[in-house]
Each structure stands twice: as C-alpha cells, then as structure tokens.
Amino acid sequence: MMKVNVKCFSQVQYALGQTELLVELENGSKASDLEKLIRIRAKGKLDDVSLRVAINKNYVNEDTELKDSDEVAFIPPVQGG
Amino acid sequence: MMKVNVKCFSQVQYALGQTELLVELENGSKASDLEKLIRIRAKGKLDDVSLRVAINKNYVNEDTELKDSDEVAFIPPVQGG
Amino acid sequence: MIKVEIIRDPVKLFTINDDRKEDGAELVFNGRVRNMERGKEIIALEYEQYEGMAELELKEIAQRTCKKFPIKDLFCRHRIGIINVGEISLHVVIWSKHRREGLEAMNWFISELKKHVPIWKWAIMIDNTRVPSECKH
Amino acid sequence: MIKVEIIRDPVKLFTINDDRKEDGAELVFNGRVRNMERGKEIIALEYEQYEGMAELELKEIAQRTCKKFPIKDLFCRHRIGIINVGEISLHVVIWSKHRREGLEAMNWFISELKKHVPIWKWAIMIDNTRVPSECKH
Numbered sequence: 418m419m420k421v422n423v424k425c426f427s428q429v430q431y432a433l434g435q436t437e438l439l440v441e442l443e444n445g446s447k448a449s450d451l452e453k454l455i456r457i458r459a460k461g462k463l464d465d466v467s468l469r470v471a472i473n474k475n476y477v478n479e480d481t482e483l484k485d486s487d488e489v490a491f492i493p494p495v496q497g498g
Numbered sequence: 499m500m501k502v503n504v505k506c507f508s509q510v511q512y513a514l515g516q517t518e519l520l521v522e523l524e525n526g527s528k529a530s531d532l533e534k535l536i537r538i539r540a541k542g543k544l545d546d547v548s549l550r551v552a553i554n555k556n557y558v559n560e561d562t563e564l565k566d567s568d569e570v571a572f573i574p575p576v577q578g579g
Numbered sequence: 580m581i582k583v584e585i586i587r588d589p590v591k592l593f594t595i596n597d598d599r600k601e602d603g604a605e606l607v608f609n610g611r612v613r614n615m616e617r618g619k620e621i622i623a624l625e626y627e628q629y630e631g632m633a634e635l636e637l638k639e640i641a642q643r644t645c646k647k648f649p650i651k652d653l654f655c656r657h658r659i660g661i662i663n664v665g666e667i668s669l670h671v672v673i674w675s676k677h678r679r680e681g682l683e684a685m686n687w688f689i690s691e692l693k694k695h696v697p698i699w700k701w702a703i704m705i706d707n708t709r710v711p712s713e714c715k716h
Numbered sequence: 717m718i719k720v721e722i723i724r725d726p727v728k729l730f731t732i733n734d735d736r737k738e739d740g741a742e743l744v745f746n747g748r749v750r751n752m753e754r755g756k757e758i759i760a761l762e763y764e765q766y767e768g769m770a771e772l773e774l775k776e777i778a779q780r781t782c783k784k785f786p787i788k789d790l791f792c793r794h795r796i797g798i799i800n801v802g803e804i805s806l807h808v809v810i811w812s813k814h815r816r817e818g819l820e821a822m823n824w825f826i827s828e829l830k831k832h833v834p835i836w837k838w839a840i841m842i843d844n845t846r847v848p849s850e851c852k853h
Contacts, residue, residue, distance in 0.1 A: 426629055427699035431711065471697070474632035490629060490697070496712060497626070497633070497657060497698030498610050498669050498689060507766055508836035512848065552834070555769035571766060571834070577849060578763070578770070578794060578835030579747050579806050579826060597802040600751040607744035608815065614737040665734035678745065678826055686819050 419444055419485035421451065428493040429455070432462035442483060448472065449479040455491055466493050500525055500566035504536065509574040513543035523564060529553065530560040536572055547574050581645060582654040583638045585628060590667040593654045602652075602674040604681040608689065610669035612662050616702040616712055624712060626659040626668060629697035633657075640691045648684035650675045655688075659698065718782060719791040720775045722765060727804040730791045739789070739811040741818040745826065747806035749799050753839040753849060761849060763796040763805060766834035770794075777828045785821035787812045792825075796835065 423438045430436055433455070442451060448470040456463050468491040470477055476492075483489065504519045511517055514536070523532060529551040537544050549572040551558055557573075564570065582593075595605060612624050641653045656670045671688065675681035700712035719730075732742060749761050778790045793807045808825065812818035837849035 424629065426627060426697065428711065471629075471632060474629070474635055476636075476695070490632070492629070492697050493699070495693070495695065495697055496700045497696040498693045505766065507764060507834065509848065552766070552769060555766070555772055557773075557832070571769070573766070573834050574836070576830070576832065576834050577837045578833040579830045595746070597748070597800075597804070599748065600801050603748055603750045605746040605748060607746075609732070609742040609744075610815070611734070611736065611740055611742060613740045613813070663734075664737050667734070676750070678747070679823070682819055682823050686816070689815055 418442065419446075419483070421483050421485070421487045421489050423451070423455065424488060424490040426490065426493065427496075428466050429459075429463065429468070429491055432459040432466075446483050447479065448477065448481050448483060448489065451483060451489060452479065452491055463493075468493060499523065500527075500564070502532065502564050502566070502568045502570050504532070505569060505571040507571065507574065508577075509547050510536070510540070510544065510549070510572055513540040513547075527564050528560065529558065529562050529564060529570065532564060532570060533560065533572055544574075549574055580652050581638065581641045583634060583641050584656045585634045585637065586656055586658050587660045588658070590656050590658050590670045592670060593656070593672050595672065599674060602676060604675045604678040606673045606675070606678070606681045606685050608669070608671045608685055609667045610689075611667055612664050614664045619702075620705050621664065621702045622705055622707075623661050623663045623703040624668070625661045625701040625703060625709065626657075627699045627701065628659045633659075633697050636696045637692065640688060640695060643691070644673075644684050644688040647687065648675070648680045650680060650684050653684070653688065657692075657696070657698065661703065717789050718775065718778045720771060720778050721793045722771045722774065723793055723795055724797045725795070727793050727795050727807045729807060730793070730809050732809065736811060739813060741812045741815040743810045743812070743815070743818045743822050745806070745808045745822055746804045747826075748804055749801050751801045756839075757842050758801065758839045759842055759844075760798050760800045760840040761805070762798045762838040762840060762846065763794075764836045764838070765796045770796075770834050773833045774829065777825060777832060780828070781821050781825040784824065785812070785817045787817060787821050790821070790825065794829075794833070794835065798840065 552571045652674045654672045789811045791809045
C-alpha cells in the first residue's frame with residue numbers, strides 16, 4: 418500500500434469540503450483509479466466537471482502510475498487571467 | 499480658367515523639388531487631368547509611384563472635378579505608425 | 580528574457596523605456612476585474628492558485644510563446660487573492676520587431692494561460708457572499 | 717470616447733488607472749523607431765505629415781474602429797518630426813470588454829492607419845544623411 422496527498426481546488430474543494438486529503442491506495446494504482454475514488458466521494462457533485470490530473474505540480478496522463486507520497490491534484494477547468 | 503494649389507509630399511516633393519505649386523487649369527478639369535500634368539512635370543520620376551488624390555484634405559475619386567482654389571494633394575504610399 | 584510572477588499585492592506595471600533599439604512594437608495587456616459576473620454586480624473577484632504549479636505553468640507557457648513566435652521578451656505578473664473591481668489581475672508586456680507577431684503572441688499567451696494555469700476565481704457579490712465564478716471568457 | 721493627437725514632442729503615455737469598471741481588457745501599443753532601415757543602421761526617423769489631413773484621417777479611422785468593433789474608447793498619439801531610435805512614434809490605448817475584440821481592433825486600427833494616414837518617413841543615417849524610408853512594414 419502507499420499514501421498520496423490529494424490537493425483540492427475550486428469545484429473539487431467545494432464538492433469534497435476539504436482542501437487536502439490523504440488517500441491510501443494499492444501499489445500500482447493509476448491516477449485514473451484515484452480519480453474514480455474522488456468522484457465517488459464527491460457523491461455526484463463532480464459528475465459534470467471535467468478534471469485533469471497533475472502529479473507533483475505537472476500535468477500528466479490519466480494512465481500515469483502513482484508513487485508513494487505523490488502530490489496529486491485533480492484540476493477542474495481553470496480561470497486565470 | 500481656374501487655379502488650384504498643389505501640395506507635394508514625400509516622393510512627389512522629391513520628384514518635383516517643390517513643396518507646393520500653383521497650377522492653372524481649364525474649368526471642368528478633373529483630378530486625373532491634373533495628375534497627368536504632375537506626372538509629366540516629374541519627368542518619369544513618379545512612373546513607379548501610385549498616387550491617391552485628396553481634395554481639401556479628403557481622399558476623393560480621380561474623376562472628381564476640381565474647383566477654383568481647391569487644395570489638391572497627390573498622395574504617394576503613406577508610412578505612418 | 581522571460582519574467583513571470585504571481586503576486587498578492589496590487590500590480591505595479593513593468594518599467595518601459597526608450598532603451599530597446601531592435602523592437603518596433605511594445606504591447607501591454609492589462610486584464611482588469613469587471614463589475615459584472617453572470618449578469619450580477621460584484622465588488623471583487625478572489626483568485627485562488629495551486630501554489631507552485633501556477634507559476635511553473637505560467638513560466639512554461641511564456642517559454643512556449645517565445646518559441647512559437649519570433650519574440651525574445653515577455654514579462655507577466657498575475658495577481659491572486661482579492662482583487663477589487665477595476666483593478667488589474669493580469670499584466671503582460673511583449674516586445675517584438677513588428678506589431679503583428681506581438682499581437683498574435685499576446686493573444687496566444689493569454690489563451691494558453693486561460694486553458695492551463697491552475698488559478699480559479701470566486702465572485703464576491705455586493706451582499707459580500709462568495710460564489711464560484713463561472714466566467715467562460 | 718476617442719482622443720487623437722498628432723504631436724511634435726516626445727510621447728507622454730496616456731494615464732491609465734483603476735476607474736474603469738466595465739472593461740476587462742486594456743491594451744497599449746507603442747510603436748518605436750528601430751535602429752535598422754533596409755539593413756542599414758540609422759539614428760532617427762523623420763516623420764512628415766500632411767498637416768490637417770493627417771489628424772482628420774486618424775480621427776476617422778479611430779471612429780471606424782469603434783463602429784467595426786464593440787469598443788467605446790480609443791486613445792492615440794502619433795508623433796512627427798525627428799524621432800530617435802528607441803523613442804515612441806505611435807501610442808495607442810484601447811479598452812474593451814474582452815481581450816479578443818481589443819486585440820483585433822488594435823490590429824485593424826494600426827493597419828488602416830498605415831494605409832491611409834498621410835504621414836511619411838525619412839531615415840537619418842549614421843553619417844547624418846537623410847534618405848527616403850521604404851519600410852513596407
């Protein structure tokens with residue numbers, strides 16, 4: 418098992434009511450596996466929200482395997498400018 | 499007969515060696531008639547230069563009839579900015 | 580040269596002067612907070628960033644802009660936190676030889692920024708409630 | 717509002733502040749004199765105008781810009797006379813609700829200006845000779 422730190426922003430933060438959470442996962446889990454967990458926890462509140470994954474502050478593919486103590490963020494549509 | 503005041507800029511000024519000239523024309527002359535005269539006076543130096551006509555500080559069509567004491571300019575390609 | 584900053588204080592404009600001899604075009608863009616959000620009056624926007632990643636992304640987009648277009652210099656300041664109506668949230672300066680590539684680079688840089696930089700907005704309404712912004716630009 | 721000026725002194729930038737509440741985009745363009753003209757080094761450009769007509773044309777183009785694009789405010793200063801390398805010959809500020817129309821309006825305004833406003837340039841070379849400029853932009 419491994420632990421990753423999930424950072425929550427904007428709609429994700431709003432849906433989960435948390436800015437950060439620690440999640441335990443099986444070794445070999447992918448970002449997409451964690452996203453499924455997060456969407457379940459959000460109880461439908463993220464159903465209409467497209468999310469991109471960042472690991473350790475870089476956008477990555479959903480297939481990327483997570484490693485212990487990775488910092489993961491599911492990025493809802495951004496609004497800078 | 500009528501007299502018009504021709505303002506000369508840039509390549510026209512360079513070709514004619516003058517900043518301004520007074521030209522006498524027959525009544526009913528058009529801007530295009532005056533342009534022919536100017537091109538002749540320039541002795542070929544304006545052959546490659548496209549000119550637009552302005553009468554009293556407004557661009558007009560070459561067919562526009564001139565009136566006594568009009569201020570006429572034959573505008574070579576402009577270079578503002 | 581690329582300069583990229585994410586700041587919390589009011590944006591100070593980058594100094595511009597007559598020292599550049601090879602760039603004919605100097606383009607400055609200031610994005611300001613508008614007083615309306617989804618048809619309702621607001622008093623401010625609150626910008627939230629993914630600390631660290633936002634600046635990294637911004638820098639990368641600036642670098643990509645300078646590769647895609649023939650420009651060498653792009654300066655950018657993005658403010659976060661609470662920004663009152665009228666104030667600057669985004670300040671960008673681009674220098675280029677001719678205006679066309681400067682305008683194109685500016686447009687491209689800002690679109691990419693709006694697609695990728697992890698920054699989000701909350702609208703602060705006139706009754707002081709704070710609601711998620713849904714500005715689609 | 718439209719402001720259009722043809723001036724002989726160094727360009728002072730228009731004052732910009734936080735007072736606008738409806739325009740999200742503020743775009744400033746400064747055209748500066750470059751140190752090269754047809755591959756040769758120059759020390760200045762001398763701009764000559766058709767006095768009276770240049771300002772009239774500039775104003776008309778500004779008005780057409782504000783009709784063609786959804787913008788209300790366009791300020792412009794065009795300097796004439798001798799302008800040293802690095803100095804500003806053209807200063808334009810456009811405010812718009814969103815950036816896209818502002819960038820398009822800026823591009824269109826400057827292209828029209830370069831097509832129609834009766835202003836011409838002479839290049840002043842490093843040996844101080846004065847030759848007609850043939851910059852095709």
